[in-house]
Amino acid sequence: MTHYEWFRWITFPIMPAHLQTVRRDIRKLINTRGKKEGVLSILDVGGRKSPYTIGLKTDITLLDVPQEEGTREALNLGFTKDILSTIQQKRSNIKDLIIQDMTNSTLNDNSYDAVVCIEVIEHVFEDALFVENISKVINKGGWAYFTTPNGDYIKNEGADKNPDHIRHYTKVQLQTLLEKYFDRVDVHYGVKTGKYRVQGLKSYSLKNPIRTLLSIFSNIINNFQSKGVENNSQKTAHLIAIGYK
Numbered sequence: 001m002t003h004y005e006w007f008r009w010i011t012f013p014i015m016p017a018h019l020q021t022v023r024r025d026i027r028k029l030i031n032t033r034g035k036k037e038g039v040l041s042i043l044d045v046g047g048r049k050s051p052y053t054i055g056l057k058t059d060i061t062l063l064d065v066p067q068e069e070g071t072r073e074a075l076n077l078g079f080t081k082d083i084l085s086t087i088q089q090k091r092s093n094i095k096d097l098i099i100q101d102m103t104n105s106t107l108n109d110n111s112y113d114a115v116v117c118i119e120v121i122e123h124v125f126e127d128a129l130f131v132e133n134i135s136k137v138i139n140k141g142g143w144a145y146f147t148t149p150n151g152d153y154i155k156n157e158g159a160d161k162n163p164d165h166i167r168h169y170t171k172v173q174l175q176t177l178l179e180k181y182f183d184r185v186d187v188h189y190g191v192k193t194g195k196y197r198v199q200g201l202k203s204y205s206l207k208n209p210i211r212t213l214l215s216i217f218s219n220i221i222n223n224f225q226s227k228g229v230e231n232n233s234q235k236t237a238h239l240i241a242i243g244y245k
Contacts, residue, residue, distance in 0.1 A: 001055055001092055002089075002090055002091065002092050004054075004090040004091070005054050005055045005090070005091065005092060008051060008054045008055065009054070009055050013220075014216045014219055014220065015051075015219060016197070016200050016201055016219050016222070017191045017192070017197065017200070017219060017222040017223045017225075017226040018147070018190070018191050018237070018238060019051060019052065020219075020223055021190050021191060021226060021240070022052045022118055022145075022147060022240075023051075023052050025145065025240065025242075026052060026053065026056070026116060026145060027056065029114070029143055029145065029242070030056065030057075030058060030114075033114075033141070033142075033143055039057065039058055039059050040058045040059070040113045040114060041058070041059045041061070041095070041111075041112045041113045041114075042058050042059070042060050042061070042112065042113065042114045042115065042116055043061050043063055043107075043111075043112040043114070043115045043116070043137060044060055044061065044062050044063065044115075044116045044117075045063050045064075045102055045115055045116070045117040045120055045134065046063070046064055046065075046117060046118065046119070046120030046123075047060075047062040047063065047064060047116065047118070050062065050116070050118060052116065052118055053093070053116060054091065054093075055092075055093070056093060057093070058093060059093065059095040060091070060093050060094050060095060061094075061095055061096040061097070061098060061112070062087065062094060062096075062097045062098070063097075063098040063099075063100055063102065064098075064099065065099070065100070065101050066099050102124075102130050102133050102134065103124065103125075103126045103129045103130050103133065105133040105136075105137070107133075107136075107137045108137070109136045109137060110136075110137070110138070110139045110140070111137050111139075112137050112138055112139065112142070113138070113139050113142045114138065114142050114143050114144065114145070115134050115137065115138055115142075115143075115144040115145070116144075116145050117134065117144065117145065117146045117147075118145075118146075118147050119147055119148060119149075120146075120148075121146055121148050121169075122148045122149055122156075122165045122166060122167060122168060122169070123164055123165060123166060124166065125166055127166075127167075127177065128177065128180070131177060131178060131180070131181050131243075132180075132181050134181075135181035135182060135243065135245065138245050139245070140245055141245065142244075142245050143242055143243065143244050143245065144182070144242070144243040144245075145240075145241075145242050146174075146178075146239075146240070146241040146242075146243070147190070147238050147239065147240050147241070148168070148169055148174065148238065148239050148241075149165070149168045149169075149237065149238060149239070150168070150171075150189055150233070150236050150237055150238050150239050151167070151168030151169045151170045151173070151239070152170045152171055152189075152233040152234070152239075153193070153233060153234050153235060153236060153237075154168055154193075154237065155168060156168040169239060171187050171188075171189070171233065171239060174187050174239055174241055175187045175241070178241055178243045181243065182243030182244055182245060183244055183245055184243075184244040185241065185242070185243050185244070186241065186242045186244075187239060187240070187241040188230040188231065188239075188240055188241075189229055189230055189231065189232050189233060189236040189238070189239060189240070190226065190229065190230070190236060190237070190238045190239070190240045191222070191226045191229070191236060191237040191238050192222060192225035192226045192229055192232075192235060192236060192237075193235045193236060193237045194222075194225070194235065195218075196218040196219075196221045196222040196225060197218070197222045197225075197237060198218075199214055199215055199218035200215050200216075200218035200219035200222050201215075202214075202215045203215075204216070
């Protein structure tokens with residue numbers, strides 16, 4: 001592991017509940033549905049700076065769209081050559097990096113054991129084509145793991161509308177979409193909302209130790225709050241979905 005990976009591994013327990021939840025879920029999937037022999041190959045779609053698979057004993061291929069002027073650039077979304085170089089220096093489990101739009105995928109069918117897609121699908125206009133192409137690249141017996149904002153509770157409209165979000169799915173909408181392309185689908189809720197989640201999302205800084213300590217404390221509390229909320233449609237921030245082939 002690199003120094004960066006060691007640092008991230010040590011600090012995971014004080015990171016936001018969403019990051020901790022996703023990482024635990026992916027580790028569980030790897031342990032229970034991994035290969036009997038060899039290393040699992042995972043395609044991380046939209047995984048430009050994805051911390052969720054750092055240090056995991058897998059071969060990770062990062063895929064993201066090229067960064068463009070406008071909204072994507074302002075929100076720091078997508079890949080650039082500089083970002084690619086930085087990631088390769090920091091991450092030891094990166095096998096490949098692909099600059100591509102998954103809705104125009106040129107990847108071979110059955111070329112990965114699994115796909116991870118964290119907070120991406122809400123950005124995609126052609127979501128059905130996006131999911132279909134994801135399902136195609138997964139080997140039989142593999143899985144795809146998605147998270148997206150919980151549209152049963154968080155509406156993308158009005159003053160709080162995210163300019164780069166096309167839609168927020170309800171649980172039923174996401175379940176219906178994924179069932180078209182996967183043999184079995186599990187969709188549930190994750191991460192309790194409220195003051196602790198909001199405070200925990202504030203960045204850490206040595207220049208502001210009080211805010212940093214408050215954020216760490218809030219993340220610890222929110223992580224405990226977020227246990228057992230899988231069936232809570234209200235006051236939860238995310239939908240978590242797993243599609244099995």
